[in-house]
Amino acid sequence: MIRVLLVDDQELIRAGLRGILRSRFGFEVVGELPDGAGIVETVEELRPDVVVMDVRMPGTDGVTATRLVRAMPGSPPVLVLTTFEHEEVLAAALRAGAAGFLLKGVPAEDLQRAVRAVADGGAWLDPAVTGKVLATYRDGAIALHTAELDALTPREIEVLELIGTGLSNAEIAERLTLSEGTIKTHISHVFAKLHLRDRAAAVVFAFDHGLVRPGPRD
Incomplete structure (x- = not known):
């Protein structure tokens, strides 16, 4: 089972994610949060394999929460989910250490594949917005490499x-x-x-x- 922590301010969205990430598909939702507040303590307590994170939330937003999670020793990967196609927000999530992003509303199978991919150490970038997000990421990021x-x-x-x-x-x-x-x-x-x-x-x-x-x- 892949242990998943859901972070989203909308109960309806979390309920839908629970329905997709069920045990029959190899997932276990071990906890839920309405925003990023308390994310460090929750991750320490529950030890999820993957954090599925909304980016636009009241209180502690998803980018800040992602940065907090990724600063933890042995931190789980973070998969960002959003209804927004704002490339600046998704690029900021990548810079914060997210393993990838996925737009809400994709088929259930895509979400399952994405969670499996990041749980296995991979990255997942939604092809619908990848080009714009990567362009924004490069424009705003500090150089990540010095060799060719x-x-x-x-x-x-x-x-x-x-x-x-x-x-x-x-x-x-x-x-x-x-x-x-x-x-x-x-x-x-x-x-x-x-x-x-x-x-x-x-x-x-x-x-x-x-x-x-x-x-x-x-």
Whole structure:
């Protein structure tokens, strides 16, 4: 079971998320919050595998709450959900450390896939707004890398490209017919060589350098 913490100010939305993230699909909703207040204490107590976070909430907003969660040792990944397509807000969530974002109203299967992906250490960027969000992210972010692609081996470039498409470590291992441990080693080398903070930054790098382009996910 993937343990999920829901953070959204609307009870109706949380009820809908509970219906999608049910045990029959491999999920367990271990807790809920109406905003980001108390998020650190709740995460410490419940130890969720993934935090599903709204960004526009009264009180402590989702970007601030994401930053608080990601500052915790061994913090769970945060998947941002929003009805807003404001790229500045979603870019701010990425800069705060979110593993990805998804627009509310997507099919239930997409939400389930997104939660599984980030729980497995992956990133998930909704293709409907990815291009605009990444452009805004790059404009406002501090430089996340100081090296270029020539610092990587051909295999590391291949791994970076697959990270950019949103594949998990296990999926990359299957695609390249390598062990998951080997993939983790390659990813560690990529992050170190390019001075990347996290997987979301690796996705941005892959888009920046033309390895991946916004579009529908396979």
